[in-house]
Amino acid sequence: MDLARSEVARVRSAARLGLMALPVAFFGLFFAYPVVAIVQRGLRVDGAWQFGRIGEVLADPGIRQVLWFTAWQALASTALTLLIALPGAYVFARFEFPGKQVLRAVVTVPFVLPTVVVGTAFLAVLGRGGLLDELWGVRLDTTVWAILLAHVFFNYAVVVRTVGGLWGQLDPRQEEAARMLGASRLTAWRTVTLPALGPAVAAAALMVFLFTFTSFGVVQILGGPTFSTLEVEVYRQTTEIFDLTTAAVLTLVQFAAVAAILAVHAWTVRRRESALRLVDAAGTARRPRGAGQWTLLAGVLVSIVLLLVLPLGVLVQRSLKAPDFGYYRELTSSDGGVFLVPPIDAIGNSLSYAAVATLVAVLIGGLAAAALTRRDAGRLVRGFDALLMLPLGVSAVTVGFGFLIALDEPPLDLRSSWLLVPLAQALVGVPFVVRTMLPVLRAVDARLRDAATVLGASPWRVWREVDLPLVRRALLVAAGFAFAVSLGEFGATVFIARADNPTLPVAVARLLSRPGDLNYGQAMALSTILMVVCATALLLLEKVVVVDRTGEF
Structure with a gap:
């Protein structure tokens, strides 16, 4: 044997x-x-590596501004995505309502769309001649808000799928037991459910941060000449300025940053694999009860319509103009x-x-x-x-x-x-x-x-x-x-x-x-x-x- x-x-x-x-x-x-x-x-001249150029490139105030904006907008996009998408994750995990499966597919559509389409869709809403421009004379296509909202649109499904998938399998009786012992609804959620969801939330946040940190198409279309991420700057240095040294340095910086992000992501995935009391997700979903739950469901539906469906609808409408x-x-x-x-x-x-x-x-x-x-x-x-x-x-x-x-x-x-x-x-x-x-x-x-x-x-x-x-x-x-x-x-x-x-x-x-x-x-x-x-x-x-x-x- x-x-x-x-x-x-x-x-x-x-x-x-x-x-x-x-x-x-x-x-x-x-x-x-x-x-x-x-x-x-970019970094090797006459057979010798010019690593000193790395410090020179990173000392450039314009490059430091690009690095700062890349990290800042990724953090802001991640926080805004979690704020808007976590209620949706709860609704899809715990509520049962007509059209739920169709709505789940609708929520996932933006994630598989090319970034160029996402940028174009928001351009149709926020840009020149867009919906806001026609209704109120407001343009946001060259502001950071257009970039942040487009990133939320693109990554909403990441949070719903990652966090909502685990949330739907958590045994609700654990939280109910805490309530029976005298804990308030908020205390029971904070002490029982949130620690169980923590690794999944962290993993979703890191994935959203990764996608937004390397954003190219969305920033290229909506940011205009004002905003530039590392990815956009590599493109600009390569095709417009023909500075391969700067492009090579920025590539190394982005690689190092994303490698660290992936390492943290792998760590959170290992944590998420720890033992939890899981049940069949189908058994945890039920019809909303009470005014509060119905209001939450309505709010999530409205946010999905305004943030996910409206840009795509306006895109189609503009194409038929x-x-x-x-x-x-x-x-x-x-x-x-x-x-x-x-x-x-x-x-x-x-x-x-x-x-x-x-x-x-x-x-x-x-x-x-x-x-x-x-x-x-x-x-x-x-x-x-x-x-x-x-x-x-x-x-x-x-x-x-x-x-x-x-x-x-x-x-x-x-x-x-x-x-x-x-x-x-x-x-x-x-x-x-x-x-x-x-x-x-x-x-x-x-x-x-x-x-x-x-x-x-x-x-x-x-x-x-x-x-x-x-x-x-x-x-x-x-x-x-x-x-x-x-x-x-x-x-x-x-x-x-x-x-x-x-x-x-x-x-x-x-x-x-x-x-x-x-x-x-x-x-x-x-x-x-x-x-x-x-x-x-x-x-x-x-x-x-x-x-x-x-x-x-």
Whole structure:
């Protein structure tokens, strides 16, 4: 028996290393190599590293202002998101009301929308000729409030899903017991429920902070020349000033900051995995009782309508402002200016790129998740897990520009290849695939794999006959998320998408950069199309998630 177990362990270890080979090669070639190339180009002169330039760049008052604003707006966005979204998390966790599932899908739609669409939607409400401008002559598109509200819009679902998911599974009898012992409602919540929710709230806050700290599309569209985050400044230094040294330093600063954020996030996740008394979430939700609960439900519904639904509705309304779908019809023509092809071609380009990126992300992410399945993995595998999250911590702008610099010589001269765009998009999709599939793979009984291995099944056959039937649903969900993320990727794609093959986010940004009502209207029309495509992908995800227990759709 010991010999058999030793053989199983040896086969499992060899299989894990084999599964890691392709993801490691992919990340080394298409992530580490371009990032190192851009940093080296900026900080290495005549074969010598110029690390003294780091201090010079950081001593610049303008750069320090960018660093301060990046951190300040991320903290403010996180606090405002928690303030507005926590009541929604409670409502979705504890209340049962008609249309709850549809509303949950509506709340999640903004999170999968590209940042360009989010910025465009708020521009339609807060910007020139927007709803507020027409009603009261007020414009907020170049103020920090526009950025903060757009970040709340984008990250509302993070809090609802992360905190509300755990809140719905907490046993309410624990809080009821405290009430019976004489504690007030507030005291019982503060001493019983809040400590249990604390790790989930911290994890949600850190994720929101991460997303807002690396914000690009929202700030680029709504901030104007007044506000700049690290991500926007890297783009400006690279494309407008051509100062690669400053761009390289800012890339290193952002990488260090996000690495620290991810380390704290990993710590909070481990805390969240501590033992709690959990029950079926369906059993904790009930109809609101009393005027206070009905008022809370009404307030949450109003906030969702005003903050989430209104910007998207105004976006659609602006796209239909021209008679006879004029803005949509103009998408089929080319004026030879901002595009070399009709803007409508961006739809087919985006769908094609996203499909290829999804295949790559599912392949690489699936292999990586399989390699990370066992919780007792050593430091090598844990380091591999951290590697997979790095694309979320490095400027997508840096990755895109690094592609142009690094992948310019045979046998990897891909500058003129259409593969460049889906490869960059896949880098962002892989972490989502891994985080979707890994919990499900770890939930599979390891004894099933061991038994199949002892009976002589190869690692591939074990995966095909044991794991795949059990994780098929998670695989489909992961593919859907990878598709939505790839469809909306903007930071890297804006560098490498060619003028004759623009993607939807790049096309929207280019149209918004040109003056004139026609360009503005076409941007609204393209954003609406992109929103519909992403929402359709999300609804398909919801369909997969709610399949019945027999596994049939």
